Amino acid sequence: MALDATRLVARSLTRSWYFRPARLAAAVAAGIAGVLLTTAVLVVYFAVQDALRGAPITAVRDGIVGVEAKAPGGMTPAVVQRVRDTGLPATSMLVVSASRVEDGGESTPVLVFGVDADLADYVDDDLARRTRDRPLAADEVYLAADYADPRGIGAGDRIRIGGTSGVRTWTVAAVLPGEVANRGSVVIAPRPVVAEAFGRGERSDALLVDPGDRDRAGVVADVTDAVDGSAAVKEPGDLLSGYRKAFQTFLTILSMFAVIAVLTAGVVLFLTWRLALDDARPALARMRLTGVRTSHLMLGSAAVMAPILLVSYAVGAVLGVLVGRDLGSFARQITDLSQQAVTPGTPWQLPALGALVAALLMFAAAWVSGVRRFTRVRAIEAVSGRGEVAVLPGGARTPALVGVGLLVLGAVAVLLGPEGVRSAGLVPLLGGAALLAVVLPVLVGLGLRRGEPGPVRLAVARQLQLGWRRNAALCVTFTVSVVSAVAMAGVSISIKSEVASSVERWTAGDLFVQAAPLGTNLGNETLPAELREELVRVDGVEAMTTFSFGYVEVRDRRVQAWSWGREDSDRLTALTVTDGPADVLDHLDDTHIAVSVNYADAQGVGVGDVLEVPLPGGHRDVSVVAVVDDSASDGGMLVVSPELWAEMTASSQIYAFFTKVREGADVEAVRDGLAAVVAEEHPRAKVVTQQFLRDTVANITARLVSAFEVFAWVMFVLAVLIGAATLASGLVERRRANALLRLSGGTASGVRKQLVAEVVLIAVGSVVVSLPVGWLAIVALLDAQAVQSGIRPDPEIPVLLSAVSLPLVVACMVLALLIANPGKASTPLRDLLAQD
Secondary structure, X not given: OHHHHHHHHHHHHHHHHHHOHHHHHHHHHHHHHHHXXXXXHHHHHHHHHHHHOOOOEOOEOOOOEEEEEOOOOOEOHHHHHHHHOOOOOEEEEEEXXXXXXXXXXXXXXXXEEEEOHHHHHHEOHHHHHHHHHOOOOOOEEEEEHHHHHHHOOOOOOEEEEEEOOEEEEEEEEEEEOOOOEHHHOEEEEEHHHHHHHOOOOOOEOEEEEOOOOOOHHHHHHHHHHHHOOOEEEEOHHHOOOHHHHOOHHHHHHHHHHHHHHHHHHHHHHHHHHHHHHHHOHHHHHHHHHOOOOHHHHHHHHHHHHHHHHHHHHHHHHHHHHHHHHHHOOHHHHHHHHOOOOOOOOOOOHHHHHHHHHHHHHHHHXXXXXXHHHHHOOOHHHHHHOOOOOOOOHHHHHHHHHHHHHHHHHHHHXXXXXXXXXXXXXXXXXXXXXXXXXXXXXXXXXXXXOOOOOOHHHHHHHHHHHHOHHHHHHHHHHHHHHHHHHHHHHHHHHHHHHHHHHHHHHOOOOOEEEEOOOOOOOOOOOOEEOOHHHHHOOOOOEEEEEEEEEEEEEEOOEEEEEEEEOOOOOOOOOOOOEEEOOOOHHHHOEOOEEEEEHHHHHHHOOOXXXXXXXXXXXXXXXXXXXXXXXXXXXXXXXXXXXXHHHHHHHOOOEEOEEEEEEOOOOOHHHHHHHHHHHHHOOOOOOEEEEHHHHHHHHHXXXXXXXXXXXXXXXXXXHHHHHHHHHHHHHHHHHOHHHHHHHHHOOOOHHHHHHHHHHHHHHHHHHHHHHHHHHHHHHHHXXXXXXXXXXXXXXXXXXXXXXXXXXXXXXXXXXXXXXXXXXXXXXXXXXXXXXXXX
């Protein structure tokens, strides 16, 4: 009997949707869009996280302990020897970012590992056997199969790798199975060969330590003492993963956007699927009149709605992965900016799983709450429609007052709260906006009843109160989407403007000589300092200083370190000092540094504080003498003297030469002269103008941040379209009421006016509430991301998105009216009654 009752409920629900396909279409469309949005944003999130994780070494044997240098110069032989003096066997490695030069002249990034001959003792059995069977000669390398096979490279072939001083040609000794490291984009060569090609000397970038039978915790402690702050002890899989800590702004923003997008998609899914059950009220009510129990209703409705869930997920997940893959292309740009030769992927498994979990949760919530609410209404009233009661003033007063109170509380926290507290206002702002959106249609309906309303106005007011559930769903959907989209776009635009202003402060030169194009240069693509003597002799050059740039790990956080040379630095820099001496560069030496304002804010340091800076042979305590205004360095930066930089890198290599052109000289001629000096030995070197440099940095930042703006637009448009589909479904449900209205003397024009008035009032109400909340949310979100990044830009309002929000919402809702064409009421009343 139970099975028959459940089957009867399922058949009845299916039949009701057969006669009203708009219900089914709205539910499926919302499901696909919600899953698509969730999957896409999670694909982008995990793609960026994966790109900044570094180049995981996947072939290391279990139990091995990893050691990674904190300073860009690596670890000195003395540090490596101190590790070995603990009685632990260890092998050292060089890890160099380089470019493989292809036959057509193009280059692709790879990681070059310079390894000792005993590497086989620290890797898994299969890799150990293959490397022992075919040891490397001086000019030979290993490639990973995941990299070599797709490119048609095999044993005996020759590859060209760009070194610090020219391109080296090496022979492939063997192709190792799998990816080994960096998803296969790796070249393994003898350590002495790599050291010579990239000027690394005897230093090491990483160590693999075999604890043997000793206690692992004790081994970690001993090794930590031995490296004396010059390196971090970690799991082998975490080697080269510090760049995740270097791009806090984008990661923090991306995390916030992911949460907002998933919540928005969840709200859309819940409301739409919940309305699908409410629309089936008469069909399910009849089952209760025949003795069907609540358990039968739940099982029967689940049997019908489960296919909707499955279809929505299958289509939405596939589309979400495709959309996320396209939007996630900036993971490659972030990787390039980090100067890693990392090959980012498109992880789809976790995003697909996350979207499934979100869809299941929203489905369960909509299903359980919908059936539970329905069973509380008397069956005969549900069939007759008397179960729907218009909300009276007393029913809307309390939630309206609570919603307004939350909005006031959130606004006070955002506008008057101190830094670090403003982000707390986001919770009451969102809660108040959602709660106010629920009762807003009712409040509008109550307002329309005042005075002497005409027939259309009275009908609109009654419908806004009577159909408050569906109206609330529409209003909440639009409100949440507008708030989220405006806030996300505002944060993106604000940070983009702040970074552009920062770039202008340190690009005071006329021409810039770089080892590789900006945005694609790798960590080891530098120029020798001796080049300055030749470059400064080029006709038209008035002044020139060196600029060095790299990453260093301080306080367990990888941050940028900048250094200008002593010559002409005062003429080629325009740093703004917020605390400390204005001529900050003249006050830097071996024990004194400056920090950027965003690093000072994020780390809570200031003038007079002491930081521990890693060196290849240990560490040194240095004092902060100044704070400079800069936001271009994501996560903050240190400004160090050229002498301290040389110690940190154990190198005299230079990132770029900043050049001032003599007044009256031909800039293009000077540019060509500089390019001629570096062209032969450094084929990837570029000489660019000030405007080109600024535009390039601005474009890189714009492309990164613009992806977040795309999220905002995609989420907004999807939510509006889903709202339009839900509206069209509801209009189909009102065909019988409209037909009765026509039979009682109403005109098609009057019906259309009533419906247009309803949707326009809902749209206007949602936008009136959501726009101010979205603008305030920009301040709260900027405050939240500043905790990690330290960047506190002036808030900027997305004017375009704010301006088109109302017209777009109204246009989509009017389009739904045209599609449903409820004023026509061409279906005979007897047919409409028979369908129920």
